[in-house]
Amino acid sequence: MGVKNWKLAGNNLESQIETVQRKFSLPRPIAVYFAARGIGEDQIQNFLSPRLSQLSDPYRFPGIREASQRLWNAIARREPILIHGDYDTDGITASALLALVLRQNGAIVHSFIPHRFDDGYGFTPESLQKALDTYGNCGVLVTVDCGITSCDAVNDAISRGIDVIVTDHHEAGAELPKALAVINPKVYPELEDLQVLSGAGAAFKLSHAFIKYGRENNLGGFQTRLEEVLDYVALGTVADIVPLLGENRIMVKFGIETLRKQLRPGIRALIESSKIRSELTPADITFRMAPRINAAGRVGDANVALQLLESEHIVEAYHFASQLESFNRIRQDKEQEIYQEACEQIERHLAWQSDYSLLVAGRDWHQGVIGIVASRLARDYNRPTIVLTIQGDVAYGSGRSVPSLNLVEVLSHTSGLLERYGGHPMAVGIGLRTDRIADFFEAMDREVRKQITSADLEDCIGKPYVDVRNPFRTDAPTYAAYFEREFQASIERFGIRMEYRHQAELYRSGAYRKEIRTALEKRHAIFDILDSMRTQDAAEGEREAYYPVSIYCPVCGKDSTRILTLDDDCRMATYSCACATTAALTLTPTPTASWAGRSTGQCAGCTRAWILSRAERITLPPPAPIRPAAGFPSWCTATKRRCSKATSSSASRG
Numbered sequence: 001m002g003v004k005n006w007k008l009a010g011n012n013l014e015s016q017i018e019t020v021q022r023k024f025s026l027p028r029p030i031a032v033y034f035a036a037r038g039i040g041e042d043q044i045q046n047f048l049s050p051r052l053s054q055l056s057d058p059y060r061f062p063g064i065r066e067a068s069q070r071l072w073n074a075i076a077r078r079e080p081i082l083i084h085g086d087y088d089t090d091g092i093t094a095s096a097l098l099a100l101v102l103r104q105n106g107a108i109v110h111s112f113i114p115h116r117f118d119d120g121y122g123f124t125p126e127s128l129q130k131a132l133d134t135y136g137n138c139g140v141l142v143t144v145d146c147g148i149t150s151c152d153a154v155n156d157a158i159s160r161g162i163d164v165i166v167t168d169h170h171e172a173g174a175e176l177p178k179a180l181a182v183i184n185p186k187v188y189p190e191l192e193d194l195q196v197l198s199g200a201g202a203a204f205k206l207s208h209a210f211i212k213y214g215r216e217n218n219l220g221g222f223q224t225r226l227e228e229v230l231d232y233v234a235l236g237t238v239a240d241i242v243p244l245l246g247e248n249r250i251m252v253k254f255g256i257e258t259l260r261k262q263l264r265p266g267i268r269a270l271i272e273s274s275k276i277r278s279e280l281t282p283a284d285i286t287f288r289m290a291p292r293i294n295a296a297g298r299v300g301d302a303n304v305a306l307q308l309l310e311s312e313h314i315v316e317a318y319h320f321a322s323q324l325e326s327f328n329r330i331r332q333d334k335e336q337e338i339y340q341e342a343c344e345q346i347e348r349h350l351a352w353q354s355d356y357s358l359l360v361a362g363r364d365w366h367q368g369v370i371g372i373v374a375s376r377l378a379r380d381y382n383r384p385t386i387v388l389t390i391q392g393d394v395a396y397g398s399g400r401s402v403p404s405l406n407l408v409e410v411l412s413h414t415s416g417l418l419e420r421y422g423g424h425p426m427a428v429g430i431g432l433r434t435d436r437i438a439d440f441f442e443a444m445d446r447e448v449r450k451q452i453t454s455a456d457l458e459d460c461i462g463k464p465y466v467d468v469r470n471p472f473r474t475d476a477p478t479y480a481a482y483f484e485r486e487f488q489a490s491i492e493r494f495g496i497r498m499e500y501r502h503q504a505e506l507y508r509s510g511a512y513r514k515e516i517r518t519a520l521e522k523r524h525a526i527f528d529i530l531d532s533m534r535t536q537d538a539a540e541g542e543r544e545a546y547y548p549v550s551i552y553c554p555v556c557g558k559d560s561t562r563i564l565t566l567d568d569d570c571r572m573a574t575y576s577c578a579c580a581t582t583a584a585l586t587l588t589p590t591p592t593a594s595w596a597g598r599s600t601g602q603c604a605g606c607t608r609a610w611i612l613s614r615a616e617r618i619t620l621p622p623p624a625p626i627r628p629a630a631g632f633p634s635w636c637t638a639t640k641r642r643c644s645k646a647t648s649s650s651a652s653r654g
Contacts, residue, residue, distance in 0.1 A: 020044065029494045050250040052227060058209035060191060063181030067165045067206065068213035070140060070180060072220075075107045079139030082131060082162075083111045084123050084146065085306075086199070087297030089290045091145035093236035094167070094203035096309040097229050098144060101207040105220045110135040113302045117367055123150040128157055138162060142206070145199025145236075148184050149173040167202040169242075196243045200236025201251065204229070230255035231267060232309070238282045239290035256280060266311040269321035275535060295327040298368030299334065325535070332536060335369040338362065339376055342387065346377070347578075356448045359441040361388035361395060371398035371427070378402060382461055384410070384448055386441075390434055394419070399428040405452055414443045462558030466504040480504070519548045520570045551585060553577040 020031040024044055034044055046054055059065055074081050081102060085095035092113065099109045112131035114120065119127045123143050132138070140163050143150070148168040154177035157164050167183040176182060183206050185194035197205070207226065214221030234255025237248055244252055260280050262268040271280065274288035296305040300323070308320035342360040358381055370387040378385040378400040384407055388397035401407035406425040415421065417440045419431040432440055460468040465480035476482040484502075491498055506512065519526065527546040531538050551561045551573070560578035567573075576582045 024048070029496060032494050050253055052250065052254060054250055055208070055247055056194070058205045058212060060194075061181075061183050061185075061205060061209070062188060064183055064206060064209045065213060067181035067183065068210045070163055070165070071102065071107070071142075071210055072214055072217075074140045075102075075105060075220075077139065078108065080108045080110060080136065082135060082138040082141045083109060084127065084131060084141060084143045085111060085113050086121070086145040087113055087116050087302035088145075089239035089293040089305075090199040090236040092293060092297075092302060092305050092309065093232040093239075094144035094198075094200040095306060097200060097232035097236075098142060098167075098203045098207055099310065100229060100232075101210065101224055101226075104224050105210075105214065110138070111306060113297075113306055115301070116297050121146070123147045123153045125153050125156045128153050132160075140165065143167060144203045145169070147177065147179075148182070148187070149177075151175055151177045153177075154179050165206070167199070167206050169197050169199050169202050193246050196245055196248050198233075198237040198240045198242045198248070200233045200240075201242075201248060204233050204251065227254060228258060228263060231258040231263070234259055235285060235289065235293075238285040239293070241286075244282075252282065256282065256285075264309070264311070265314040265317035266308040266320065269311070269314065269317035270308060270324070273318075273321040273325050275533070291331075292321075292324045292328045295331040296324055298327070299330045299366065300327040329536060331369055334366045335372050338365050338369060338373050338387075341365075342373060342377060346381065355445055356383065356452060357441070357445045358383045358385040359388065359437070359444070360385075361390055361397075361437060363390045365389035367396055371400070371429075374398045374400040380461065384444075386430065386444070388430075388437065393434055395432055395434050395437060397430045397432075399423070399430065401426045401428075402452075405448065410444060410447045410451065413447045414440055417443060462556075462560050464504065464552070464559075467557060516549055517570060520566065523548050551575050553579060553581050554583075555579055555581045 016035050017031045083095050085091040095111045099111050102109045114127045123146050142165045144167050147166040148170050154164050164179040165181050166179045172187050183202050185191040185197050211221040211224050230251055233251045237252050276284045293305045296302045304323050311317035345360045367389050374385045374387040384401045386397050386399040388395040407428050411421045417436045421430040423429050466478055468479035470476045470482045526548050527543050547563045550559045552559050553561050556579040561575045564574045573585045
């Protein structure tokens with residue numbers, strides 16, 4: 001990764017900046033941003049004050065007018081309309097949105113959400129048959145958040161006399177489905193500005209065209225207020241983590257305003273069960289609302305989430321919200337259980353420190369959460385990770401990658417050992433026979449080694465960024481310094497003069513000693529505040545075992561320590577580390593109320609010691625020399641090298 005530079009276009013840049021500053025009363029950094037991004041004066045006001053009128057004409061989509069006409073014809077003929085969705089938040093909200101708009105205008109609508117394990121992903125001939133068996137025949141079928149690669153299923157539907165409308169936002173395959181209309185911006189180069197739409201966004205475009213066609217031809221649509229369904233669009237768009245640019249920005253802004261009004265019983269029940277007590281934000285969607293909707297598809301039935309969003313009565317809505325809450329707790333429990341088992345596997349496998357990738361497997365691990373576990377492991381161990389659930393003679397798995405490694409490309413070189421695979425560079429799904437797991441992992445790790453350097457996988461996990469060496473080809477000494485320089489260079493290009501205060505230096509100077517001591521003294525109060533904001537009940541003994549600070553081990557330099565005991569006045573702590581170090585730390589206040597720390601395992605010669613918060617390492621002033629614990633190696637545990645002054649005699653504590 002190289003240093004990113006702003007590209008400033010135009011010869012009269014300074015004049016443009018001054019004009020923008022003056023005309024719109026903007027601070028200089030904002031004016032520079034607009035100039036650097038090529039956002040002209042005619043666009044700035046729209047950017048600063050988005051309006052619904054800025055949404056583009058839905059008729060820009062080829063075939064969408066014909067699709068709208070067909071939907072109105074189905075209403076006139078009393079033909080049932082079948083919506084085929086997906087089991088994640090984007091697919092469920094898209095289904096609820098389109099169904100609501102159609103029902104408001106007299107349509108007979110049925111929504112089918114496939115089961116993650118029974119039906120698999122997407123619109124398939126099997127899911128088509130199941131939907132028809134469930135709801136009977138239909139005249140029109142509309143896919144939402146899926147279908148762009150479902151050529152076989154579309155052909156099957158057409159052979160049954162069903163007209164198919166595909167709305168999707170995923171990448172198309174080599175062949176497009178022969179549907180009546182394909183509403184997917186990624187298919188049409190002329191719709192480049194709409195490429196970032198979510199599945200719910202694409203469904204909204206079809207709804208917009210449907211209402212427009214009905215009003216133009218006096219067929220109906222006059223009682224529908226499209227701005228009132230933007231809450232569904234905001235939920236799906238934010239949950240699917242698509243860029244909040246262009247029309248997404250507009251729809252999410254007004255969609256969140258609609259969410260705050262809680263117009264629907266289901267939305268109100270979901271907000272309350274998610275324990276959102278302040279004004280709702282996109283972060284609340286990402287971390288509170290969407291996980292509960294997704295939990296239904298992961299460990300239960302996604303139709304419960306759809307029923308919640310479509311509820312018309314508050315009592316019914318609270319019932320469905322309670323079910324989602326139960327699903328979410330089950331999801332959390334299963335996720336944590338599998339994660340712990342996976343970590344135990346990794347720690348028992350001594351070669352993991354030399355392996356460039358990770359693979360863990362368990363019999364009957366819940367398939368709905370293994371992807372989340374793979375994400376956590378890839379992040380925690382900084383390695384591409386595959387998590388497999390073994391079911392009989394077959395294993396199904398999810399994989400997550402690390403930056404700069406295309407996991408799909410890696411799997412393409414191991415495809416001979418797999419029954420199936422697919423996905424994106426950072427996330428994949430696989431299936432293989434259990435007798436091929438060992439061979440697959442060997443082949444995968446070998447391929448990863450070809451594409452990634454050892455510097456990317458140094459044993460740095462758990463160390464502060466200021467102690468991680470720079471993996472990039474620059475002269476920055478550390479990982480932290482690399483990004484500090486990049487940030488500083490960007491700020492300088494704005495013409496801003498900054499005073500920098502480095503957290504690492506402040507921690508190591510002892511500037512935060514008093515605050516750390518206070519945090520320890522009030523750790524139970526801190527726990528109670530945090531506990532009040534989460535959905536799970538605290539486990540037995542969790543409150544007593546909680547500490548808001550961590551100790552970085554002086555042997556391995558990582559925060560893989562666990563505080564065992566802390567005396568009443570917070571002066572003496574004992575701790576253990578995953579590297580097998582067990583020691584004590586004396587926290588002694590100085591006359592200026594700062595701290596000094598000493599460990600029985602520290603070097604008696606240079607007397608370096610640490611007491612640390614979770615954010616960064618603090619190097620404290622050296623205490624009076626102490627002698628290492630009996631049997632401790634004659635190595636300086638601070639500098640990790642033999643020290644001429646180090647001793648290995650019996651321990652004594654000051």
